[in-house]
Amino acid sequence: MKSATVSAFALSTMLFSASVSFAQELATKDRIGLADAPKSLVVRLTNDSPNNSDPAIAEGYQKLFVDFIKKHPDWKLQLQFMSSDIGTEQAKMLEQAKAGNAPDCAAVDSFVLSQFMVNNVLADFTSYFSKEEVDDLFPFIRSGITDKDQKVRAWWWDTDLRVLYRNKSIVADAPQTWDDLKKAALASTKEGMEGVLFNGGRWEGTTFDWLANYWALGGKLVDDSGKPVFGEGENKEKFLKALNYFKDLVDSGAAPKRVSTIANYDDMNAAAAAATTALFIGGNWQYAQLKATLDEDEFNNWTFSPIPGPSADQRSTGTGGWTIASFSKDKDKIEMRANLAREVYMGPANALQQQLPTRKSLFDKYEVFSTEANKTFAAALVDGQARPGVPIYPEISNQIQIMMGDVLSGTKKPEDALNAAFNAALEAYKRL
Amino acid sequence: MSPIAIEADSPPQSRTFMRRFAGAPLPWIMPVIVVIGIFYLYPVIDVFRLSFTNATLIGDNQDYTLGSITNALSSPQLPDILWATLIFVGGSVIGQQILGLAVAVVVIRGEKRGLFGTTILRTTALVAWVVPGIAGGIIWQMLFSEAPYGALNSILRLMHMPTVAWLSDPAIAPWSTLISNIWRGTAFSMVVMYAALKSIDPSLYEAAEVDGATASQQFFFVTLPQLRAAILVNMILITIQTVNTFDAIITLTGGGPGRATEVISLYVFNIVFRNYDLSGGSVLSVLMLIISLGLAFIYASFLPKEEEQ
Numbered sequence: 001m002k003s004a005t006v007s008a009f010a011l012s013t014m015l016f017s018a019s020v021s022f023a024q025e026l027a028t029k030d031r032i033g034l035a036d037a038p039k040s041l042v043v044r045l046t047n048d049s050p051n052n053s054d055p056a057i058a059e060g061y062q063k064l065f066v067d068f069i070k071k072h073p074d075w076k077l078q079l080q081f082m083s084s085d086i087g088t089e090q091a092k093m094l095e096q097a098k099a100g101n102a103p104d105c106a107a108v109d110s111f112v113l114s115q116f117m118v119n120n121v122l123a124d125f126t127s128y129f130s131k132e133e134v135d136d137l138f139p140f141i142r143s144g145i146t147d148k149d150q151k152v153r154a155w156w157w158d159t160d161l162r163v164l165y166r167n168k169s170i171v172a173d174a175p176q177t178w179d180d181l182k183k184a185a186l187a188s189t190k191e192g193m194e195g196v197l198f199n200g201g202r203w204e205g206t207t208f209d210w211l212a213n214y215w216a217l218g219g220k221l222v223d224d225s226g227k228p229v230f231g232e233g234e235n236k237e238k239f240l241k242a243l244n245y246f247k248d249l250v251d252s253g254a255a256p257k258r259v260s261t262i263a264n265y266d267d268m269n270a271a272a273a274a275a276t277t278a279l280f281i282g283g284n285w286q287y288a289q290l291k292a293t294l295d296e297d298e299f300n301n302w303t304f305s306p307i308p309g310p311s312a313d314q315r316s317t318g319t320g321g322w323t324i325a326s327f328s329k330d331k332d333k334i335e336m337r338a339n340l341a342r343e344v345y346m347g348p349a350n351a352l353q354q355q356l357p358t359r360k361s362l363f364d365k366y367e368v369f370s371t372e373a374n375k376t377f378a379a380a381l382v383d384g385q386a387r388p389g390v391p392i393y394p395e396i397s398n399q400i401q402i403m404m405g406d407v408l409s410g411t412k413k414p415e416d417a418l419n420a421a422f423n424a425a426l427e428a429y430k431r432l
Numbered sequence: 433m434s435p436i437a438i439e440a441d442s443p444p445q446s447r448t449f450m451r452r453f454a455g456a457p458l459p460w461i462m463p464v465i466v467v468i469g470i471f472y473l474y475p476v477i478d479v480f481r482l483s484f485t486n487a488t489l490i491g492d493n494q495d496y497t498l499g500s501i502t503n504a505l506s507s508p509q510l511p512d513i514l515w516a517t518l519i520f521v522g523g524s525v526i527g528q529q530i531l532g533l534a535v536a537v538v539v540i541r542g543e544k545r546g547l548f549g550t551t552i553l554r555t556t557a558l559v560a561w562v563v564p565g566i567a568g569g570i571i572w573q574m575l576f577s578e579a580p581y582g583a584l585n586s587i588l589r590l591m592h593m594p595t596v597a598w599l600s601d602p603a604i605a606p607w608s609t610l611i612s613n614i615w616r617g618t619a620f621s622m623v624v625m626y627a628a629l630k631s632i633d634p635s636l637y638e639a640a641e642v643d644g645a646t647a648s649q650q651f652f653f654v655t656l657p658q659l660r661a662a663i664l665v666n667m668i669l670i671t672i673q674t675v676n677t678f679d680a681i682i683t684l685t686g687g688g689p690g691r692a693t694e695v696i697s698l699y700v701f702n703i704v705f706r707n708y709d710l711s712g713g714s715v716l717s718v719l720m721l722i723i724s725l726g727l728a729f730i731y732a733s734f735l736p737k738e739e740e741q
Contacts, residue, residue, distance in 0.1 A: 258600050261688075271579060274581050395708075398707070405689030411690050
């Protein structure tokens with residue numbers, strides 16, 4: 001009896017050790033899959049991965065990746081992670097791809113996808129996704145991943161949008177127009193608030209969040225050939241109108257001057273947590289962050305609505321998101337990358353991070369998207385507009401950031417600042 | 433074991449090798465030459481080459497042209513960028529030099545008197561130096577925050593003083609970046625000055641005291657002249673370091689508002705990684721190199737000559 005017990009204990013210990021050892025072998029810090037797996041795929045990812053700073057999300061991704069690799073036991077994923085300096089990371093990756101040193105596949109930000117397309121560094125993905133899957137994508141997503149030859153060059157798996165958050169106890173009704181927002185913000189300052197907050201510092205968020213106002217007026221940044229047109233003709237008028245709207249918010253005190261220093265959505269969360277603001281323009285993902293940050297009673301005061309337009313029926317909102325693309329032209333690797341996009345990212349990862357899917361059907365598939373908030377976000381995608389997929393966009397954005405700082409701080413008059421930004425963008429366009 | 437014994441024990445082949453190259457330095461320094469050539473010289477040469485092309489990050493074709501040089505140097509933004517750089521570099525060098533010397537003098541005097549806290553002071557200053565630039569930028573962003581809960585403005589409010597638009601006012605923001613960089617670089621100057629102060633012959637101070645020199649006279653007529661070489665070398669080093677600084681600024685202000693705090697290193701970064709203009713960035717990198725070398729030569733010309741030493 002004693003020996004049987006010892007044997008059973010030894011056997012169970014061995015089995016436990018073996019299973020632990022197997023689990024450890026399947027998922028290390030930079031590898032998913034067995035170390036001696038015959039096939040290998042080098043994958044470079046953002047924090048939408050086991051590298052996420054939130055331990056629960058990191059663990060969730062690790063589980064998704066391990067489940068995925070169990071279905072493909074001949075493979076191992078060699079993981080590389082990007083820093084948060086996305087612009088630089090993407091530019092470096094483009095250089096690597098051109099030199100033939102890029103990873104097999106990687107996360108590519110949707111707004112720089114065109115740079116990769118024009119350099120012909122992305123593998124053709126068309127045959128790896130069914131027509132139904134492609135047709136199910138929102139139209140702006142579909143056009144974003146398709147090149148001029150109508151070939152699918154990447155899989156855009158998540159999207160987002162910007163909304164106006166408000167504290168209902170201070171601003172009861174959702175502002176519908178620019179004037180409404182100004183009045184509500186000014187009224188909130190009388191209750192000790194800062195007014196409306198938005199990104200106005202030197203970073204991409206400043207351009208992207210403000211563009212919703214320009215797009216609501218029907219303005220265009222570039223023409224069909226990708227040449228900047230925002231500083232001429234009707235576009236110039238619309239641009240100035242949208243720019244003056246933000247300037248007026250600051251000049252009137254409806255927004256604090258410090259908006260020109262805000263270059264991070266976390267600043268808005270901090271202001272909400274400190275109860276110093278009742279209104280801010282932020283991303284849909286901040287709703288979950290507010291829920292995690294604020295007490296339940298405080299959180300219940302917060303809601304969101306579409307970004308106000310010049311009139312109630314002129315609305316727009318910026319939509320972005322991440323794609324998975326393949327730099328390797330090896331057929332097996334392209335297929336494996338397509339599997340990764342389909343089995344890990346297209347659906348499961350959306351649900352894990354509550355990041356809006358790019359396919360309509362997935363909103364019904366996952367319960368997490370059946371909440372009122374996520375339904376509203378999904379409905380608002382109707383007004384969504386993506387950044388133009390042209391190589392000059394990053395420089396246009398850079399110039400708009402400079403312009404915004406000059407205008408909001410009072411250094412330059414709006415028209416002078418616009419002219420300077422437009423001329424600089426045209427000069428840069430000529431050099432591309 | 434004597435050298436003769438080593439030779440006797442060595443195998444004949446090795447001995448032949450040693451004898452053949454004993455008087456030739458090239459084989460011994462070749463590894464260093466190769467490493468410097470690959471990792472230092474080649475990138476510099478390539479930057480010079482790229483500045484004579486129209487290369488971009490997203491294009492495959494590149495032609496040799498002088499257009500990139502004329503474009504980059506005639507850019508209407510360049511004078512503002514150079515002015516912001518001058519304020520940032522000049523202010524940082526002066527501030528770091530003076531504060532570094534002051535802290536070093538305080539530490540030395542404290543040590544002489546056996547005061548408690550000199551090690552703590554030295555360590556505290558060094559902490560700022562070891563903090564990465566990006567982290568330093570985040571720390572100062574929190575301090576300069578103009579939100580109602582911003583650190584420095586909250587202190588001013590407690591003292592019933594008006595708050596300051598540290599980062600949103602284009603006239604004040606450059607000084608804010610300057611303060612953060614002086615904070616970060618003072619420790620390096622302190623270390624250099626501390627070592628130089630330690631090496632001054634104490635008999636010079638004894639002689640000055642015998643002659644009845646006051647403390648300030650001793651400082652200006654003994655200490656400073658003795659520190660001349662160290663000050664100039666330190667200035668060369670911190671000038672080069674500051675001209676290349678952009679990590680702290682990109683976190684603190686991103687170069688804004690507008691272009692108020694966009695120094696040349698950040699401008700180059702933006703041109704290459706936002707505008708994808710590799711040749712324009714290369715031209716400006718060469719300009720940065722010329723500025724750094726020019727300033728270094730100017731400082732070096734004031735270094736005491738061998739006969740003066």
